[in-house]
Amino acid sequence: xxxxxxxxxxxxxxxxxxxxxxxxxxxxxxxxxxxxxxxxxxxxxxxxxxxxxxxxxxxxxxxxxxxxxxxxxxxxxxxxxxxxxxxxxxxxxxxxxxxxxxxxxxxxxxxxxxxxxxxxxxxxxxxxxxxxxxxxxxxxxxxxxxxxxxxxxxxx
Amino acid sequence: xxxxxxxxxxxxxxxxxxxxxxxxxxxxxxxxxxxxxxxxxxxxxxxxxxxxxxxxxxxxxxxxxxxxxxxxxxxxxxxxxxxxxxxxxxxxxxxxxxxxxxxxxxxxxxxxxxxxxxxxxxxxxxxxxxxxxxxxxxxxxxxxxxxxxxxxxxxxxxxxxxxxxxxxxxxxxxxxxxxxxxxxxxxx
Numbered sequence: 001x002x003x004x005x006x007x008x009x010x011x012x013x014x015x016x017x018x019x020x021x022x023x024x025x026x027x028x029x030x031x032x033x034x035x036x037x038x039x040x041x042x043x044x045x046x047x048x049x050x051x052x053x054x055x056x057x058x059x060x061x062x063x064x065x066x067x068x069x070x071x072x073x074x075x076x077x078x079x080x081x082x083x084x085x086x087x088x089x090x091x092x093x094x095x096x097x098x099x100x101x102x103x104x105x106x107x108x109x110x111x112x113x114x115x116x117x118x119x120x121x122x123x124x125x126x127x128x129x130x131x132x133x134x135x136x137x138x139x140x141x142x143x144x145x146x147x148x149x150x151x152x153x154x155x156x
Numbered sequence: 157x158x159x160x161x162x163x164x165x166x167x168x169x170x171x172x173x174x175x176x177x178x179x180x181x182x183x184x185x186x187x188x189x190x191x192x193x194x195x196x197x198x199x200x201x202x203x204x205x206x207x208x209x210x211x212x213x214x215x216x217x218x219x220x221x222x223x224x225x226x227x228x229x230x231x232x233x234x235x236x237x238x239x240x241x242x243x244x245x246x247x248x249x250x251x252x253x254x255x256x257x258x259x260x261x262x263x264x265x266x267x268x269x270x271x272x273x274x275x276x277x278x279x280x281x282x283x284x285x286x287x288x289x290x291x292x293x294x295x296x297x298x299x300x301x302x303x304x305x306x307x308x309x310x311x312x313x314x315x316x317x318x319x320x321x322x323x324x325x326x327x328x329x330x331x332x333x334x335x336x337x338x339x340x341x342x343x344x
Binding site: 018025028051057058064118120124125132140145147150 | 168169172173175176179180183188189190191192193194195196197198278279280281282283284285287288289291292295296299335
């Protein structure tokens with residue numbers, strides 16, 4: 001009755017075809033390619049974002065420059081202490097480096113899109129406002145006026 | 157021959173798996189969200205004093221270094237801030253101490269616009285969490301006013317209006333939150 005008609009060992013199950021396996025994996029692959037974005041930099045400061053219910057989504061992620069402020073993660077604490085630090089791209093920087101950072105980010109964008117640049121301030125919720133104010137003042141001086149205070153939606 | 161075919165497909169799955177792992181490692185999920193703001197440009201030194209806003213049109217919201225909130229001149233709990241701001245921006249009783257209103261004509265229709273400005277001040281010692289919480293309440297107050305206005309004029313929520321209608325509502329109820337120059341108090 002079986003497909004392999006007159007074979008005498010009836011216990012043997014026909015081998016499952018692995019044809020569909022690659023399809024499944026490819027589908028997973030496409031799913032991840034579409035839903036995820038490239039990770040730009042290594043996170044060197046610990047950031048727990050504050051909660052805000054009125055958050056709006058950042059429309060163009062490619063037009064944003066990230067400024068991370070928080071206390072260094074455990075592996076960098078020996079060198080940089082636990083006080084809040086500014087991380088630009090991959091390294092710890094001071095307020096004075098923001099000007100160069102913004103200029104570099106602007107250069108990377110096309111002429112038409114420069115005015116749309118949003119500076120995404122990713123700040124840990126325990127940071128004091130002093131350092132944030134300094135950063136904001138520096139951004140005003142570089143006339144990077146569009147900013148966003150990164151926050152997360154409260155869990156419902 | 158059949159066996160050959162199986163082997164070829166097996167390697168495709170492997171390659172796809174490798175690619176999958178690569179994307180899993182190098183990418184991040186999740187979009188960025190937050191409160192969007194526009195900073196005021198640095199004013200030219202000559203014209204700093206020119207811009208005077210009538211006192212009644214300004215409410216000063218202040219968070220001190222102990223995260224205590226003051227709105228106007230009184231200490232206030234954060235849960236009450238939203239209603240205070242809404243009252244300030246609508247001025248329902250035409251109180252002479254609350255902001256003036258001006259008619260604003262858009263597309264042949266006249267709407268009443270408040271001249272109120274919210275000035276947000278903080279100390280260097282204010283925690284970021286408290287600051288964002290207050291910012292959030294301010295945005296919430298404005299959003300609720302926009303919703304009310306949209307319902308009254310278009311019969312829909314603000315988020316369901318068309319883009320032009322949203323622009324109109326934004327013109328009538330602007331998000332006038334000014335983040336003041338930091339003051340060097342409460343240094344830490």
